[in-house]
Amino acid sequence: MSNSILKVNNLRKKYSEFTLxxxxxxxxxxxxxxLIGPNGAGKSTTIKLIMNLLKSNGGEVExxxxxxxxxxEEIKNRIGYVGEEQIFYEDMSVAWTEKFISQYYKKWxxxxxxxxxxxxxxxxxxxxxxxxxxxxxxxxxxxALARHPELLILxxxxxxxxxVIRKEILDxxxxxxxxxxxxxxxxxxxTEDIEKIADYVTYIINGKIVLSQEKENILTNWKKISxxxxxxxxxxxxxxIGIEENYFGITxxxxxxxxxxxxxxxxxxxxxxxxxxxxxxxxxxxxxxxxE
Amino acid sequence: MLYIIFKExxxxxxxxxxxxIFGSLFIVxxxxxxxxxxxxxxxxxxxxxxxxMTNEHNEDKNKGYSLMRTLPLKQYKIVIGKxxxxxxxxxxGGLYTFIIIKIKSMSTGLSTDMVTTIINSVSTTLLxxxxxxxxxxxxxxxxAINISRVVFFIVFFSPGLMNIINEKFNFxxxxxxxxxxxxxxxxxxxxxxxxxxxxxxxxxxxxxFRNFQNV
Numbered sequence: 001m002s003n004s005i006l007k008v009n010n011l012r013k014k015y016s017e018f019t020l021x022x023x024x025x026x027x028x029x030x031x032x033x034x035l036i037g038p039n040g041a042g043k044s045t046t047i048k049l050i051m052n053l054l055k056s057n058g059g060e061v062e063x064x065x066x067x068x069x070x071x072x073e074e075i076k077n078r079i080g081y082v083g084e085e086q087i088f089y090e091d092m093s094v095a096w097t098e099k100f101i102s103q104y105y106k107k108w109x110x111x112x113x114x115x116x117x118x119x120x121x122x123x124x125x126x127x128x129x130x131x132x133x134x135x136x137x138x139x140x141x142x143x144a145l146a147r148h149p150e151l152l153i154l155x156x157x158x159x160x161x162x163x164v165i166r167k168e169i170l171d172x173x174x175x176x177x178x179x180x181x182x183x184x185x186x187x188x189x190x191t192e193d194i195e196k197i198a199d200y201v202t203y204i205i206n207g208k209i210v211l212s213q214e215k216e217n218i219l220t221n222w223k224k225i226s227x228x229x230x231x232x233x234x235x236x237x238x239x240x241i242g243i244e245e246n247y248f249g250i251t252x253x254x255x256x257x258x259x260x261x262x263x264x265x266x267x268x269x270x271x272x273x274x275x276x277x278x279x280x281x282x283x284x285x286x287x288x289x290x291x292e
Numbered sequence: 293m294l295y296i297i298f299k300e301x302x303x304x305x306x307x308x309x310x311x312x313i314f315g316s317l318f319i320v321x322x323x324x325x326x327x328x329x330x331x332x333x334x335x336x337x338x339x340x341x342x343x344x345m346t347n348e349h350n351e352d353k354n355k356g357y358s359l360m361r362t363l364p365l366k367q368y369k370i371v372i373g374k375x376x377x378x379x380x381x382x383x384x385g386g387l388y389t390f391i392i393i394k395i396k397s398m399s400t401g402l403s404t405d406m407v408t409t410i411i412n413s414v415s416t417t418l419l420x421x422x423x424x425x426x427x428x429x430x431x432x433x434x435x436a437i438n439i440s441r442v443v444f445f446i447v448f449f450s451p452g453l454m455n456i457i458n459e460k461f462n463f464x465x466x467x468x469x470x471x472x473x474x475x476x477x478x479x480x481x482x483x484x485x486x487x488x489x490x491x492x493x494x495x496x497x498x499x500x501f502r503n504f505q506n507v
Binding site (some may be wrong): 052055073074083101 | 350362
């Protein structure tokens with residue numbers, strides 16, 4: 001991938017009960033990347049390391065071709081970050097929060113911020129503690145967008161929100177990406193959201209990147225296959241992952257569909273097979289099963 | 293960094309106002325007798341204790357340091373901002389005490405003892421707050437605030453306690469004479485030493501702050 005806005009190279013973080021193992025991926029300019037994984041897979045740790053909120057045990061993060069060692073202020077000035085938890089001073093008002101945060105950003109757009117607040121129906125005079133969870137996420141997004149970031153990093157922003165607000169937030173992200181110079185890194189365990197908006201998908205399971213590709217490639221190459229019991233053989237089983245056995249046969253997914261197709265044609269098998277495109281959710285479940 | 297200082301004062305507006313009102317009453321009450329009461333200088337320690345502890349409790353409750361770390365701001369500037377805000381607060385506390393006493397003693401005039409008491413209190417408070425921030429960034433706000441509460445009461449009542457021990461038991465506390473011997477030269481030396489110490493505390497705090505994570 002050339003023209004990468006974000007490069008993560010062999011990033012490591014060790015905790016007593018969890019380790020992020022050599023995470024590497026790249027996000028090109030102008031695209032949305034979805035970081036998918038189950039709870040506790042390491043999505044938030046990866047994002048916090050990218051944001052330099054945690055100290056890594058190794059590896060490198062390069063954003064806009066710069067590293068944090070000498071360019072922390074410059075990098076953070078060009079990033080819009082919305083964390084998994086909306087951290088604000090609860091006793092202060094929305095207006096105070098804007099005033100405090102805006103002072104740090106060179107490109108702060110007060111008018112745009114006000115227009116976003118009106119759109120989201122968030123009152124500036126309200127105290128943060130008076131806002132609902134969804135309102136706080138919207139405020140977080142407005143604060144992140146009003147600085148006109150080149151890279152927007154969102155850590156599970158839609159988690160725990162109702163479908164109406166989730167859709168509104170996804171629509172905003174799609175609006176943002178209309179500007180081809182902007183990129184979005186978006187983590188979620190709700191694959192439906194990622195499927196709607198992402199161009200690239202990265203699966204992270206047990207602190208390890210298990211798959212990172214263009215979404216269209218993943219959805220085209222990964223197939224869900226159901227086979228009748230009498231057709232199952234070890235060769236086919238070896239090419240499938242996340243295999244679930246039941247009374248009628250097996251169901252699993254594969255990225256080696258062409259190989260399985262060859263086996264079927266060699267063995268002259270036409271009946272008892274059901275093939276469909278795998279969803280991001282099914283791929284996630286199968287990859288998790290495989291890891292376990 | 294400047295914005296951190298503004299933030300500190302803006303967040304603690306009510307607490308500062310409350311401390312000033314309470315402080316005025318405290319100073320006036322202590323100076324209403326015929327003899328000078330050198331306890332008045334403790335107001336500086338009191339206002340710094342109340343405002344800094346409340347602010348740090350709020351930072352902990354709201355994960356304020358996590359928010360500040362997401363901003364385009366070098367981490368050491370957060371520490372400098374905090375130390376500078378506290379320094380300004382302590383100096384203002386000293387100045388406020390001075391003004392109140394000055395107004396109160398318009399007719400009699402302000403004694404040198406009273407001035408040195410205020411300077412000594414500013415110095416003691418600088419030492420106290422400097423150590424508090426080291427504890428905060430090393431052990432977290434819970435431990436730091438609890439230790440500071442104990443230290444605050446010891447420091448606040450120490451002159452009285454030492455006098456009681458001295459008079460009642462006729463027991464010579466080491467260095468007591470040096471502490472109670474008030475003169476302007478000693479006070480200025482102590483003030484300079486406390487500023488240097490405060491800056492050293494700031495450097496140590498910067499080191500600890502790198503590992504201080506509440507994200």
